[in-house]
Amino acid sequence: MSLSGVCVTAVESRPAGGGTSRAVRATGELGTSQGTNKRPLGARVKAFVALTKPRIIELLLITTVPVMFLAEQGVPDLRLVLLTCLGGYLSAGGANALNMYIDRDIDALMERTAQRPLVTGMVSPRECLAFGITLAVVSTLLFGLTVNWLSAWLSLGALLFYVVVYTMILKRRTSQNIVWGGIAGCLPVLIGWSAVTNSMSWAPVILFLVMFFWTPPHYWPLSMKVKDDYARVGVPMLPVIASNRVVARQIVLYSWAMVIVSLLLTPLGYTGWFYTSVALVTGGFWLWEAHGLQSRAKGGAVGAKLKEMRLFHWSITYVSLLFVAVAVDPFLR
Known part of the structure; x- marks a missing residue:
C-alpha cells in the first residue's frame, strides 16, 4: 500500500465521534491559514522556529565554525563568523522546513514526529512551504552578498541536496538513504573553509569525509530504537529491513573508516599533536562502543539490552570534541 493509502486509511477508519486524526491535520485539512492565524502570537513564533529544527542546526554550526579557525590558522574575523553562522542557520532552517x-504525511503517523508544527496544525502547509522557500532565498543572497558566492552556492547545493535528493528521492526508496542523503550535512565544513578562503583545499575535503562516514553510525542506532515508526510508514531505513547484527556490522565498518580518515589531517600538515591526540582518544572510545553494540547484537540482545542509544549519544559528543580540537589546534602548533 502506498504512503498516501496509509494516510487515507488512517482517516477513514477513525471511529465516529473521535477527535480529528493527526493525518488529517498534517495534510492541511485543518492546517489552513485561517485556523492557524487564530493561535497566540508567541506560540506561532515558537512553531516557526521549530520548523527550522534548531537543535540539529546547532550540530551543523559546530562543524562549521571550527573549520573557519583551521582555515585562518587562528581567530577568523568575527563579523565573517557571525554572517556565516546566520547564513548557515537560515539555509539549514529552510531545508528543514521544506523537509x-x-x-507531513508520514510525520503524522510517527510518534517521534507527532508534535511537529504541521502535524499539530500550528502552521499550515502553505505557510511552511513559503517559509522554507523564503529562508532558502534569503540565506543564499546573504552568503553571496556578505561572505562570498562560493559559500552561497555550496549552501544552496546542500539545501537542494537535502530536500530533493534525500527527502524526495532517497528517503522512501532505499535503505542507503541516510548514507548518500547525509552528504547535505557534510557540506557545512566546506562552507566554513570557503567562507574564510574563498577556495577549497584537502583539509575541508578530509573533514567532509569524516562527516560522511560519521553520519550512518550516528543515525542508525537511533533508527534501531524507532524502527517500528519507520516501518509503520514504509520508510526503508536499514534497521527496518535488516537484522540488528547486519546493522551493527555496517556501523562498525563506517566507524573504522571515519576514525582512519580523521587521522589524515596531521600527516598532510593541517593539524598537530593536539588534534591527533583528541582524534585518537575519542575515536578509540567510539570504536569501543561500536564493537560493543556489535557484540550485543550478535548475542541476540534486543530492547533495552541492546543499548544502541549509547553510541548515538556518544556520536554527538565525539563530533563536538573532534571539531573543538580542530579549532584549538592552530594555537598549539
Whole structure:
C-alpha cells in the first residue's frame, strides 16, 4: 500500500465521534491559514522556529565554525563568523522546513514526529512551504552578498541536496538513504573553509569525509530504537529491513573508516599533536562502543539490552570534541 493509502486509511477508519486524526491535520485539512492565524502570537513564533529544527542546526554550526579557525590558522574575523553562522542557520532552517512540508504525511503517523508544527496544525502547509522557500532565498543572497558566492552556492547545493535528493528521492526508496542523503550535512565544513578562503583545499575535503562516514553510525542506532515508526510508514531505513547484527556490522565498518580518515589531517600538515591526540582518544572510545553494540547484537540482545542509544549519544559528543580540537589546534602548533 502506498504512503498516501496509509494516510487515507488512517482517516477513514477513525471511529465516529473521535477527535480529528493527526493525518488529517498534517495534510492541511485543518492546517489552513485561517485556523492557524487564530493561535497566540508567541506560540506561532515558537512553531516557526521549530520548523527550522534548531537543535540539529546547532550540530551543523559546530562543524562549521571550527573549520573557519583551521582555515585562518587562528581567530577568523568575527563579523565573517557571525554572517556565516546566520547564513548557515537560515539555509539549514529552510531545508528543514521544506523537509517537514514534504514529509507531513508520514510525520503524522510517527510518534517521534507527532508534535511537529504541521502535524499539530500550528502552521499550515502553505505557510511552511513559503517559509522554507523564503529562508532558502534569503540565506543564499546573504552568503553571496556578505561572505562570498562560493559559500552561497555550496549552501544552496546542500539545501537542494537535502530536500530533493534525500527527502524526495532517497528517503522512501532505499535503505542507503541516510548514507548518500547525509552528504547535505557534510557540506557545512566546506562552507566554513570557503567562507574564510574563498577556495577549497584537502583539509575541508578530509573533514567532509569524516562527516560522511560519521553520519550512518550516528543515525542508525537511533533508527534501531524507532524502527517500528519507520516501518509503520514504509520508510526503508536499514534497521527496518535488516537484522540488528547486519546493522551493527555496517556501523562498525563506517566507524573504522571515519576514525582512519580523521587521522589524515596531521600527516598532510593541517593539524598537530593536539588534534591527533583528541582524534585518537575519542575515536578509540567510539570504536569501543561500536564493537560493543556489535557484540550485543550478535548475542541476540534486543530492547533495552541492546543499548544502541549509547553510541548515538556518544556520536554527538565525539563530533563536538573532534571539531573543538580542530579549532584549538592552530594555537598549539
